[in-house]
Amino acid sequence: MNLPLSLSARIPNNAYMEDLSPSKREICLDRAVAQFLALYKHIAQHAVVFLLPSTPGFQDQPYVSNLGLVLPHFKEDTVIISRFRSEPRIGEERTGADFFKLMNFTVERPPETFEEEPVYFEGEADLKHIQGNLYIGAHGLRTSRNALTWAAERFEMEIVPFRTTDPYLYHLDCCFLRITEQAAMLCTSLADRMCVRALEQHCEIIDVSVEHARAGITNSLVLPGEVLCDSALIELGKESPSYSIEKAKIEHLEQICSRFGLTLRVFCMSEFYKSGALLSCLIMHIKQATDGA
Numbered sequence: 001m002n003l004p005l006s007l008s009a010r011i012p013n014n015a016y017m018e019d020l021s022p023s024k025r026e027i028c029l030d031r032a033v034a035q036f037l038a039l040y041k042h043i044a045q046h047a048v049v050f051l052l053p054s055t056p057g058f059q060d061q062p063y064v065s066n067l068g069l070v071l072p073h074f075k076e077d078t079v080i081i082s083r084f085r086s087e088p089r090i091g092e093e094r095t096g097a098d099f100f101k102l103m104n105f106t107v108e109r110p111p112e113t114f115e116e117e118p119v120y121f122e123g124e125a126d127l128k129h130i131q132g133n134l135y136i137g138a139h140g141l142r143t144s145r146n147a148l149t150w151a152a153e154r155f156e157m158e159i160v161p162f163r164t165t166d167p168y169l170y171h172l173d174c175c176f177l178r179i180t181e182q183a184a185m186l187c188t189s190l191a192d193r194m195c196v197r198a199l200e201q202h203c204e205i206i207d208v209s210v211e212h213a214r215a216g217i218t219n220s221l222v223l224p225g226e227v228l229c230d231s232a233l234i235e236l237g238k239e240s241p242s243y244s245i246e247k248a249k250i251e252h253l254e255q256i257c258s259r260f261g262l263t264l265r266v267f268c269m270s271e272f273y274k275s276g277a278l279l280s281c282l283i284m285h286i287k288q289a290t291d292g293a
Helices: 030-043 093-100 146-156 191-201 210-214 241-259 270-275
Strands: 069-070 078-081 105-109 126-130 132-137 158-163 175-182 183-186 204-207 221-224 226-230 262-267
Touching: 030 226, 030 262, 030 270, 069 093, 078 093, 078 158, 093 105, 093 158, 093 226, 126 175, 146 158, 158 191, 175 221, 183 191, 210 241, 226 241, 241 262
Parallel strands: 078 105, 132 158, 183 204, 226 262
Antiparallel strands: 069 078, 126 132, 175 183, 221 226
């Protein structure tokens, strides 16, 4: 995680930010830090949390899910550091690479070009582990298709491709959440048939609607025994058009958690909405517990 000391929404780089005026994108740093600390304190009760040093000028650095991907299927500690497409994020990868070198990780980075085309890769937010050497990877809006091809060849991965097309769901974590090795949530209406069929061969697919995906149902964090979800429901009046959507999202997620014996924890991270970000954006996995751990 990264304490949001450099957080800013000055430069819009996604559809949510473009919908807001500069004044509505103005970050209240005290509020952002308070919301961050509430999440950090809870996670720190269940896991060791490393804090990446903040670097002035990097407005999106707190969203470490885009920084890279640690490969769970590799025996040696190995991380793929991102090659950003989003202009305000270029340069963050240097801090990330230095951090993982201090942790004695093997640090890999995609080449600038592959198959004669530029390569872009935006980390764990776009490439998710399912089981064994099986992953699902997004491409289209932020990560390039050839980045997935390169990773599959370089690290002996099987990657199910998921093409991102909705500008409001521009990373894979907006549409996909692994619950266990045998079950995952997926916005199937945005996935092509080949993607869905490939996943169904390995795990159960729990469908989520586009409406709930845009409300962040899959932008959650799975910890041993619980799921952490983001919702501003406590800040919304019942007259708000978002109230019924948020309420239905939480109810749906509660049903899923109940089925898998998980406890749902809800956090309000509304200050980060100004960046078009949700809870899962603030976490990058270094080590993940196995199912049942």
